[in-house]
Amino acid sequence: MNRRRHATAAITVICALTVLASPALTLQAAAAPLPPPPPKKSLAEVHKEIEGLYRQAAAATDAYNLAEERSEEQSAEIVRVARMIVEGREKIEDLKAKAGAAARAQYRNGGLPEDAQLVLTNDPQLFLDTAGRLKAGAKATTDLLGEMTRTQARLDLYAKEAGENWTELEAHRVRQAQAKKEINGKIDTAKKLESELAAEERERLRLLEEQAQKRAQTSWLGTGVLAGLKGATTPEAKKAIEFATAQIGKPYEWGAEGPSSYDCSGLTQLAWGTAGRPIPRTSQEQWRLLPRVQIKDMRPGDLIVYFKDASHIGMYVGDGTIVHAPRPGRNVTLAGAGSMEILGVVRPS
Known part of the structure; x- marks a missing residue:
């Protein structure tokens, strides 16, 4: 009986000490400095x-x-x-x-x-x-x-x-x-990522994108790459160019091949298909299977393939310009042919 009383008293003392100590612990935890927020990306x-x-x-x-x-x-x-x-x-x-x-x-x-x-x-x-x-x-x-x-x-x-x-x-x-x-x-x-930016930052982001493309285009033109271009446009290439440029302003949509929206290779495939020359569906297959030509021999209607993985393609329309479907959130447009990393050029006809 005495043992039980001693045990009960001990438990009571421990609980009391815990209650008394809790506010101090809470204050100490509250006083601990929070980790600094991650640095904001530029x-x-x-x-x-x-x-x-x-x-x-x-x-x-x-x-x-x-x-x-x-x-x-x-x-x-x-x-x-x-x-x-x-x-x-x-x-x-x-x-x-x-x-x-x-x-x-x-x-x-x-x-x-x-x-x-x-x-x-x-x-x-x-x-x-x-x-x-x-x-x-x-x-x-x-x-x-x-x-x-x-x-x-x-x-x-x-x-x-x-x-x-x-x-x-x-x-x-x-x-x-x-x-x-x-x-x-x-x-x-x-x-x-884009939605988290303020409206002013989104506009600056768009300008940043344009400036990067212009710098790349200026650098490409500075090599004199267009100086020796003499290739004449074929009737089929003219038809393909006319079709592709008529799509300017239509939205990019992945997997789309017209008539209201396109992805990059969907546009080039349908343009050349309209001109009577069926070509593969994807930019990688167009790069793999179509005849390749040197940039110095490029002519309007040829297709320029971009990036090491051949993940983008556009149609050369002359004067250092391509027509292409850029990416989600953008429309079919004209752009500098050298505004992106060029992998090579292929010729459907």
């Missing part, structure tokens, strides 16, 4: 970060567009194979019907074909007359069985091909979904 740093995000979004857009193009090709291939499977099955049914008819005829004749019965005749002339028909009938039967075997083999191949096409189609769809998620994430982050 406008130049924000500009660099935003441009980097839009560049990454452009690269992901190329991945999305390529996956979309491959999905469309795969879907068309699946339709083609499905038609071949249907035709193959119809052919198998037809061959089976012919084989069945031959078997029924043989059954009606006591298990022997009609020509075989004629061969068994005692009439030598009749034998000679029907021997050829018997040989032709045997060949027809062999051909029928051979055709059935080959058709069934083709059907098996088509079925395997259809399965592979479905697998490939699903893989492209997964890549599309991943690229779409990445694109939206990068664009949302860039827009958030």
